[in-house]
Amino acid sequence: MSLNIEIDNTTLDILSTRLKKVTSPLDILKWLGNFKPSEVELAIDIISNMTVYTTNEIEEILNDSFQSIFPNISKNERIIVNPIGDFGKSGSMITYFFQKTSFYKTRKNQGKTKLLASVDKIDYKLNKEYTLILLDDFIGSGNTIEEYFLKHIEPIKNNFKGIHFVGIAGMQDGFRRISPLFTKVNIPKSNIFKKAFSNDSSFFGYRNYAKYRELCYLYGKKLTKETVSKTGKIKFNDALGYENSQSLVSFGYGSPNNTLPIIWSNYDGWYPLIPRNSVDKMSIAKNFRKSILHELSILKEFGSEQIRDNFFSFKIKKGKREFSSVDKIDFSIYSIIKLSRTGFTPVSICQKLGIFYTDYENYINKGRERGIFDGKDELTLFGLELYQDAKKCINKCKKSIFYENDEQFKIKNINYTPSKFNGKS
Template sequence: MRSLVLNRNESTCLLSSDFRSENPLTQTRTFHIQTRCATYPNRPKTLIKRIDNITIDIISARLKNVVSPLDIIKWLNNFEENEIKYAIDIASNLTVYTSYEIEEIINSSLNILFPKLEANDIIIINPIGNFGKSGSMVTYFFQKTDFHRKHNKKIIMLPTVQNFTAEADKNYSLVLLDDFVGSGNSIKTYFEDSIDSLKSNFKEILFVGVAGMKQGVELINPIFDRIEIPKSNIFKKAFSSEASYFGYRNYIQHREFCFKYGIKLTSPKVRKDKSEKFINALGYENSQALVSFSHGSPNNTLPIIWSNKNNWFPLIPRFFSDKISVSKEFRKSISYELSILKEFGSENLHNEFFTHQIKKGKRSFSSVSKIDFSIYAIIKLSRSGFTEINICQKLGILTKDYEQILEIGKQRGLFNQGNNLTLFGLEIYQDAKKCIKRKNRNFEYESADYFAVKETNYIPRIFNGKS
């Protein structure tokens, strides 16, 4: 058996493992996870779960590596030992859309809706929701599509159409854009409040979404001229008799499991008789969705996936505050790695990531600047497969800041004009990985007993002058 220190910051996780199998060719590793979390003081100080690494790999692959194995384990630690099987089933049936998939779906949908544009055709893109919500996030992905690059001169992006004025010689098509259709009520309300009175300004009013619930799509279908959501991305309620996530009509225990925690993670609706009804315990207005995106989860999805209420550790967060928390933890881990590189790194690493000079009297010290920190983090994240928007979320920076940091990285020869690592940048990255791995190796094989306070019985060799 061996023990691995996974995180040495506020939340310390000791991961020990041993092999248990009669057949050495099919050995699987069982993890014994012990966490002590100062970040969540109301939780038990010690939580222990047993799960094999094959299961973790399967869940991670199902979630398209949007969630790290350690975060999956932390999420599983929300539940009781005998409930882990239900949690694994829920995570294994969660559909996650990556940034690349979102871009491709939007691009494909718009090409279907607009196979050909005439000279006087203009497309108005209007994201549903306020700035920072899912609609405006999808607008970012839309701007990355080939459709936008090809027709950008015929596209007008408006946060609201209230003050829109149409020109007589133009044919305007209005496209409402959102990532997810849940109950459909918010989209219907938005249409009635902001669009309905202006319908005469547009040749047609369309809706483009990445995914949605069957009931919600059916609700909004009559109010649009056309709706474009891939049929394979329209889902039934997780605990409906029509669905088959957990086997034919074999969902009652899973529903009770999710509802048990859902009532703790959502606020009840108070009826006229002052009784409480937890209509959001299985997602907003009982949506029962099992859908998330790389940039966050809709509130229609089961709250056990995204909530952070009552010290709950989310699998894929929804709220901006959750993302800030994740960003803080990531920045701490980057600071820890840079401290190792500062102490044990090569000359090249010192030259690239410790450019800030500090003078104290006659002595001079090199330190990490904000740019050094950001460049190292971007290199690490990009090599792990994160996209631009995910990197910005992790670091808590704007897109324009990201682009400025990359420009400095290019000046140092770390990135090329395509924003990819150069051979020199790759060499620096590999050098850093080796250094960190070498210095962490001392921690990997320390047993949990190493960190315990040991009692020492001191017996003097001489007492009262006698040996």
């Protein structure tokens, strides 16, 4: 992919900050490379209007929502929390973040809160009052939530004194669609969005939104499947997000399908900005792991003794000789150091490495034992020293390799004078 993109470093840094460091400046450049040079400025405007939620923001929103629903929990009250969707989808992801909130961690609340993958498994007790919380990260069209409610919740709704939906963000149309189903839909008002290309939307202005919509639809048609109406007319209902949601919202761990496909699709060679599918994330993780392994091979050969002691702890004995090598923990700790210094959030680091958040926490603990991370999961002075040492070593080696290769391919003028001519010296 050619990265001949005309963009200054200041703009690139602003975009990376706007996206909460969920994606790197290089990934932004690769994404911009999907577009023609004349379209790059419009593409920059589009991602400048995106809203991305990080892990900390998600936990804070969830905690505030549950605190507002349950300011005081009575002795007989029980809370059932049910994520919408299959295991590994956004519902179970948001459940994990809920378990990290101070509301859930409070012993009193934890004893009265039950997390269930299915409402069929509720064990009702006499003299107990039950409140049901359906949990998901995003309301798009509202169709999935409505179908889930009608199929699974409607038949048992009389068992609860209240049924709430708790989410992080959503689209205005979807919010209106599901609101009549619940006691309350708990999403901050500032996190409810209009369609990106609505004529009353503030994203691109009343007069200017048409050119942005045209660009997104042009590529969105190529990135999504067509449908055929009863009259035989071909339509691209998802070219601007599932069921024409026109969303510009993403999360640190991925994008909803309601978001514009140009943001998350990888179809036909398109480079995603914030991927949606696990296949995309696995591909990113694979490429990143390759680059880390390359750097570690340089550090093993040319790094300082301090670097070799901390990142090559695996020992192999062959006869009387002992060799050091990098193991999974060494690899992961080095990767976390490198990504955290670049500004990636913990969830984004997990995505880059293709690991679970619990694995990330385990590697942080291992790094803490080595004096690399402190109690706040940040680099200690020793950890920072290791990072700077490794960075200098890699940069020095890369420059050396560059100049060596450069010299190898230069055409040299060689004057060859034979020592003998016609048998005479």
